[in-house]
Amino acid sequence: MTIQFNDETFHDDYTFRNSDWAIQRFPFPFHEDSYMYSVNLEPHLSLRPGSVYEKTFDVDEHYVAEMKDRARVLAEDPLRCQSLPHMTLAGWDLLELIMVSKAREYPDLFELHRDGDRWHWINKPLGIEQKFVFLDETTLPCGPLEYITRQAQGDYALLDQRDDNLWMDAGMVTTQADWSLDFDIGMNFFEWHAPVPMASELGVFQRALKFLLNLQQGAPVRRLNWTMTVNPLLDTSPENYHKWGVQKTALTPENVGSKQHLRVELQTLFRLPRSNALAFPIRCYLIRLEDLVTVPKWGRRLHRVLRDLPEELATYKGFIRNRPMIVEYLSQFDDGTPTSPGVFPD
Amino acid sequence: MSAGTKKIDVTVTEVVEVNDLVKRFRFERSDGAEMPTFSGGAHTVVEMKDGGITRLNPYSLMSDPRDRSAFMISVRRDEQGRGGSLFMHREVKVGDRMVLSYPVNLFSLDLRAKKHLMIAGGIGITPFLAQIKQLEGMNGHFELHYSVRTAALGSYTEELKAHYPDRVHVYHDDQGEAIALGDLLDGQPLGTHLYVCGPKGMIEWVCRTAEERGWPAEAVHYEEFLAPQSGKPFSVTLAKTGKVIPVGEHQSMLEALEAAGVDAPYLCRGGACGQCETDVVSHDGAFVHRDHWLTDDQKACGNKIMPCVSRFEGRSLVIDR
Amino acid sequence: MSRFQFPPSIRSRPVYGTLEPRRGTAHLMVADAEGAEALLDLARAAPEMMAKAHVLYIPAAEGNDLADRLRATGPAQFYVGPSYAASVSRLRKALADAHMGLQIYLAGTEGLIGQAMQEAMSAGYPASAIQTEHRGSVARRVQCVHCKGVTENVSVTPFVCSHCGLNLFVRDHYSRRIAAFQGVCVDAEDPGDVPAQEGLYQ
Numbered sequence: 072m073t074i075q076f077n078d079e080t081f082h083d084d085y086t087f088r089n090s091d092w093a094i095q096r097f098p099f100p101f102h103e104d105s106y107m108y109s110v111n112l113e114p115h116l117s118l119r120p121g122s123v124y125e126k127t128f129d130v131d132e133h134y135v136a137e138m139k140d141r142a143r144v145l146a147e148d149p150l151r152c153q154s155l156p157h158m159t160l161a162g163w164d165l166l167e168l169i170m171v172s173k174a175r176e177y178p179d180l181f182e183l184h185r186d187g188d189r190w191h192w193i194n195k196p197l198g199i200e201q202k203f204v205f206l207d208e209t210t211l212p213c214g215p216l217e218y219i220t221r222q223a224q225g226d227y228a229l230l231d232q233r234d235d236n237l238w239m240d241a242g243m244v245t246t247q248a249d250w251s252l253d254f255d256i257g258m259n260f261f262e263w264h265a266p267v268p269m270a271s272e273l274g275v276f277q278r279a280l281k282f283l284l285n286l287q288q289g290a291p292v293r294r295l296n297w298t299m300t301v302n303p304l305l306d307t308s309p310e311n312y313h314k315w316g317v318q319k320t321a322l323t324p325e326n327v328g329s330k331q332h333l334r335v336e337l338q339t340l341f342r343l344p345r346s347n348a349l350a351f352p353i354r355c356y357l358i359r360l361e362d363l364v365t366v367p368k369w370g371r372r373l374h375r376v377l378r379d380l381p382e383e384l385a386t387y388k389g390f391i392r393n394r395p396m397i398v399e400y401l402s403q404f405d406d407g408t409p410t411s412p413g414v415f416p417d
Numbered sequence: 418m419s420a421g422t423k424k425i426d427v428t429v430t431e432v433v434e435v436n437d438l439v440k441r442f443r444f445e446r447s448d449g450a451e452m453p454t455f456s457g458g459a460h461t462v463v464e465m466k467d468g469g470i471t472r473l474n475p476y477s478l479m480s481d482p483r484d485r486s487a488f489m490i491s492v493r494r495d496e497q498g499r500g501g502s503l504f505m506h507r508e509v510k511v512g513d514r515m516v517l518s519y520p521v522n523l524f525s526l527d528l529r530a531k532k533h534l535m536i537a538g539g540i541g542i543t544p545f546l547a548q549i550k551q552l553e554g555m556n557g558h559f560e561l562h563y564s565v566r567t568a569a570l571g572s573y574t575e576e577l578k579a580h581y582p583d584r585v586h587v588y589h590d591d592q593g594e595a596i597a598l599g600d601l602l603d604g605q606p607l608g609t610h611l612y613v614c615g616p617k618g619m620i621e622w623v624c625r626t627a628e629e630r631g632w633p634a635e636a637v638h639y640e641e642f643l644a645p646q647s648g649k650p651f652s653v654t655l656a657k658t659g660k661v662i663p664v665g666e667h668q669s670m671l672e673a674l675e676a677a678g679v680d681a682p683y684l685c686r687g688g689a690c691g692q693c694e695t696d697v698v699s700h701d702g703a704f705v706h707r708d709h710w711l712t713d714d715q716k717a718c719g720n721k722i723m724p725c726v727s728r729f730e731g732r733s734l735v736i737d738r
Numbered sequence: 739m740s741r742f743q744f745p746p747s748i749r750s751r752p753v754y755g756t757l758e759p760r761r762g763t764a765h766l767m768v769a770d771a772e773g774a775e776a777l778l779d780l781a782r783a784a785p786e787m788m789a790k791a792h793v794l795y796i797p798a799a800e801g802n803d804l805a806d807r808l809r810a811t812g813p814a815q816f817y818v819g820p821s822y823a824a825s826v827s828r829l830r831k832a833l834a835d836a837h838m839g840l841q842i843y844l845a846g847t848e849g850l851i852g853q854a855m856q857e858a859m860s861a862g863y864p865a866s867a868i869q870t871e872h873r874g875s876v877a878r879r880v881q882c883v884h885c886k887g888v889t890e891n892v893s894v895t896p897f898v899c900s901h902c903g904l905n906l907f908v909r910d911h912y913s914r915r916i917a918a919f920q921g922v923c924v925d926a927e928d929p930g931d932v933p934a935q936e937g938l939y940q
Contacts (some may be wrong), residue, residue, distance in 0.1 A: 130886055149615075150886075155529075156529075157527075157528035157529040158528075160528065160555065184901070206554070231528070231918050232525070233525075233527050234635055234866070250885055250935070251920075253886070254883060254911070254920055256751060256915060256918065257913070257914060257915040258913070258914075261750075262749055262750040264749075265748035265749040265750035265751070265910075265911060266748060266750075266909075266911055281691070283688060283690050285684055285691070287518060287519055287521065287684075288423070288453060288455075288519045289423045289453065289519050290423050290519075309882060309883045309884075309920075311884070312883075312884070312922065312923055312926050313884050313904055313923035313926045314925070314926075315926075316926030316927045316934040317926060317927055317929065320927055321928050322926070327563055336751060343455055344454040344455055344456065344520070345454050345455070345482060345483075345551075346456060346528070347454055347456040347458075347459075347522045347525040379834070386877075392927070449857070529860070529862065531862045602838065602839065603763055603837060603838075603839055604837065605837055605838040606836075606837060606838070607833060607834075607836040607837060607838060607840060607861050607862050607863060608861060608862020609838050609862075611838075628761075630761070630762070630763060630839045631759055631760065631761050631762030631763055631838075631839040631841055632838055632839060632840075633839065633863070633864045633866075633867030634867070635864035635866055635867055636838065636864060637865075
């Protein structure tokens with residue numbers, strides 16, 4: 072399948088749109104009518120042709136526009152991509168993982184030709200061609216992490232493993248749900264999750280960490296996370312919160328269906344071979360409520376989940392002030408009939 | 418699903434007698450594809466079909482992590498062991514098909530280190546061989562102190578000295594040479610990380626000396642594979658099915674579970690990684706805990722066991738499987 | 739004197755202990771203001787340690803007699819600095835010259851402890867092996883997440899960023915790398931609607 076890439080923006084005039092294809096394949100995160108924070112990790116195996124779970128790194132119609140948005144954010148704030156000095160090898164691991172996967176899974180879009188350490192990479196959608204020497208930083212225009220993640224949708228964190236913990240020691244973060252790489256870089260697993268309410272009491276982090284420390288090469292896992300965002304703003308960073316926070320007040324009963332978006336993160340985790348670090352890609356998908364409710368099951372279920380969500384979680388996820396309006400809007404699409412199990416449309 | 422189940426079908430392409438005690442094996446993928454890369458310090462679990470028994474023994478990868486053509490391991494013959502090393506020495510020939518696990522690293526370099534100080538004893542040299550190759554490719558700063566019984570039994574000493582004359586120091590026990598550990602530790606610049614792999618006594622000596630001299634535990638790394646030890650036979654009951662599984666004298670509980678068709682998790686099979694940690698539902702008897710994973714409190718509590726190396730003596734043991 | 743009991747908090751917020759003598763080939767001790775009292779306690783517990791100790795002390799501006807008492811414990815090297823900024827190059831030199839076997843003891847305000855820890859970490863010393871003891875002021879160093887400027891001695895929330903002027907709410911989220919707590923705009927969603935200021939531990 073050849074993808075038609077959208078010409079769209081994720082800021083100012085917000086021309087971002089999902090096609091019918093993108094709506095149908097949206098990674099709806101709720102498998103039942105209620106939500107509680109959990110680890111919910113499953114093997115990252117290819118699932119359902121055409122779905123976002125089919126490929127190692129999903130490429131969709133927003134690819135080119137998202138990469139332009141990333142370049143714009145980095146030009147304004149280069150601190151969004153950082154790598155502590157010992158993480159360069161993990162950056163090369165990630166570059167290899169992404170290039171090899173994309174060239175194999177999207178041969179019409181990406182090519183990788185390797186002759187020993189001399190590599191030749193072709194990215195057709197972005198019009199990039201690069202010959203370089205693998206593991207030689209001087210042959211790339213920037214570090215390996217920055218180079219490859221300027222060409223891959225989603226945020227990326229690289230987690231060093233030592234002292235029975237994981238350390239967020241490198242990352243590219245421009246499409247985040249309100250956390251700062253510049254502030255969190257260097258923190259361990261418990262520290263960077265510290266602001267998440269309730270989960271510490273539930274013990275989910277201890278269990279998740281233990282699982283991840285033993286994550287094996289060749290056996291990646293995935294999970295979904297979600298939040299709510301007003302306007303299709305990819306860069307909901309703390310750095311710019313004083314600029315975008317006010318947009319939350321622009322919601323009215325008339326525009327809530329078009330302005331309010333469900334924001335879903337497809338998080339995957341890979342053991343990296345050379346560095347023994349973990350790659351933690353966090354891919355963001357946005358959908359406006361009026362598009363989401365075109366799938367009747369999703370409209371009914373989202374209404375029930377948001378209505379019944381504990382106060383602390385609605386506050387943490389940043390939509391407590393707009394929850395009544397959102398729930399009111401969604402209630403029109405909930406006739407009270409039961410929903411089928413699982414995340415996919417009926 | 419067992420976390421350690423990702424497997425590679427390989428063919429033995431080289432068996433070299435390194436000295437009277439040690440043989441080196443080279444494995445290439447049977448389908449001709451490339452091996453996965455790995456990080457220095459990683460091990461692979463080798464599956465051995467020894468008659469009716471399947472043995473699964475972990476061995477450190479000693480080859481260059483960047484070499485995708487093959488994996489290499491060195492195996493020291495252990496006459497007192499349960500038979501894995503004897504099987505490798507006596508039965509494994511060039512052309513044999515075998516199965517290896519994907520690499521797992523429980524002894525990785527701390528890449529923040531300003532300097533890597535390595536201390537090896539005997540066959541404990543193998544993970545360092547891969548780490549040194551990795552550091553060489555990254556211009557890493559390392560120094561190796563390697564203790565062997567005799568010159569004749571010192572595996573890879575000549576190659577190491579030839580390649581890194583200023584960074585490798587070899588000590589021969591039979592000539593009364595010993596590492597001057599205290600002075601060595603005191604002279605290291607701030608930011609040095611210490612790694613030790615070798616016999617149990619050596620690891621204890623190095624860790625104790627480092628602690629006495631004020632080294633933070635975070636800067637001291639060691640790898641000690643515990644081979645499961647033989648013991649009295651016992652039986653274990655699975656809580657989920659009520660099935661009773663006998664564990665033989667020369668078998669580990671993990672091996673007995675696997676032989677009975679139970680898909681139990683594992684990674685290191687040496688009491689270090691924690692992957693096989695199993696809840697004890699009830700017991701009447703005494704545990705023989707041999708792992709490095711459970712805390713002393715957990716061991717005293719008696720509600721967890723590591724079936725890869727630990728055993729049980731008594732009337733009944735019921736585990737949550 | 740009584741020591742402040744920090745209320746329980748999230749896991750990124752530093753917790754402080756009580757300095758204890760540890761075996762080591764050398765001892766580096768850094769304190770500001772009332773942190774000297776923690777070093778005096780340490781020296782009382784293990785007087786022999788002081789012969790291998792290098793003490794860097796930054797007294798409070800109003801001055802006190804703790805410097806003389808510290809000197810009297812007989813450290814191998816003793817330095818009194820007028821400010822942290824003035825002392826940091828000496829601290830860096832001490833770390834650069836040090837060998838493994840060094841023990842590090844930090845005592846005083848959170849700002850001093852955090853910044854000295856930052857230096858020790860960049861010299862390759864594991865943060866979790868550094869001993870710390872809080873004494874004195876509970877004011878914080880706070881980094882504005884928006885402009886990245888650090889404001890010293892913050893004891894109320896919200897406060898006005900000394901660099902960009904935004905009204906910042908002080909979080910307990912803490913970065914060892916920056917040696918600061920995080921400050922986030924408090925009135926982003928309702929500009930001008932700033933809650934009343936209160937003390938950090940009120």
